[in-house]
Amino acid sequence: GAGVSQTPxxxxxxxxxxxxxxxxxxxxxxxxxxxxxxxxxxxEFLIYFQGTGAADDSGLPNDRFFAVRPEGSVSTLKIQRTERGDSAVYLCASSPGTGVPYEQYFGPGTRLTVT
Amino acid sequence: TQLLEQSPQFLSIQEGENLTVYCNSSSVFSSLQWYRQEPGEGPVLLVTVVTGGEVKKLKRLTFQFGDARKDSSLHITAAQPGDTGLYLCAGVYSSASKIIFGSGTRLSIRP
Structure with missing residues (x-):
């Protein structure tokens, strides 16, 4: 079956x-x-969604970072006014929410480079 | 700031040797997970330990959760080149909303 995918x-x-x-x-x-x-x-933890709502966004470093999950499936992480310090690999993980405690399946990540 | 400290940061050993990686925190977690990550990929869950003092074995890997649920260790017996990778521990808070990763141990096994 398909795993977690991240683009780009x-x-x-x-x-x-x-x-x-x-x-x-x-x-x-x-x-x-x-x-x-x-x-x-x-x-480094940024944000956690349960369904459509952000259950915990305490890891977002500042208000330039924002994430949405409007239909409870696909999510988009948005970064405004990027800075060189934002360069990193951004990982997404999903979890069934039941069963083995909080087992997360990770995507391959998006490597962001700010020049 | 990493709340979970892993040691050593780097480890290079010969194939067939044994090794132990440590994960320590001042925080109490409801459970603790160990992941392995290879270059260009996301971490892959190896095990979750839930009960203080719990020991889990996965083939040549033995995981232990400290009695106080603040620390954990990963022991590998007879290391093989395929064990090479970045090993990460992750502490889960009871709310399950936040999972904190350690700084990682980069393991290299020489044939």
Whole structure:
């Protein structure tokens, strides 16, 4: 079956531009997570959705970052006025929300480079 | 700031040797997970430990959750080149809304 997919796989943008990163979770998974992973570090939590609502957005670093999941499936992470420090791999994960506690299935990530 | 500290950060050993990776925190978690990540891919869940003192074995991998549910260890017996990768521990809070990852241990097994 299809796993979590993320598009684009790579994104290069100039400082100050707006970018959107897309995540297609596993069908039927109610929970969706966004993480940011810098080189040599573990993933850093950004936001968690349960269905359509953001249940916990405490990891978003500032108001330039925003994420939506309007129909409870696909999610988009939006970054305004990008800065060089935003360069990282952005990972998306989905979870059934039941069963093995909080088992997450990760996508391959989007590598964002801000020049 | 990483709330979960992993040690060592890097480990390079010979095939056939044993190794242990540690994950420590001052926070109490409802459960703790271990993941393995390869370059260009997302992390893949290896195990979830839930009960303080719990030990789980997965072939040559043994995972232990500390009694106080603040720390964990991963022990690999007779390491093989296929074990190479980035090993991440992740603490799950009872609310399940946030999962905190450790800084990772990059493991390299020399043939």
């Amino acid at each position: 796989s790579n994104k290069v943008t100039e400082k100050g531009k707006y970018v959107e990163l897309r995540c297609d979770p596993i069908s039927g998974h109610t929970a969706l997570y966004w993480y940011r992973q810098s080189l040599g570090q573990g993933p």
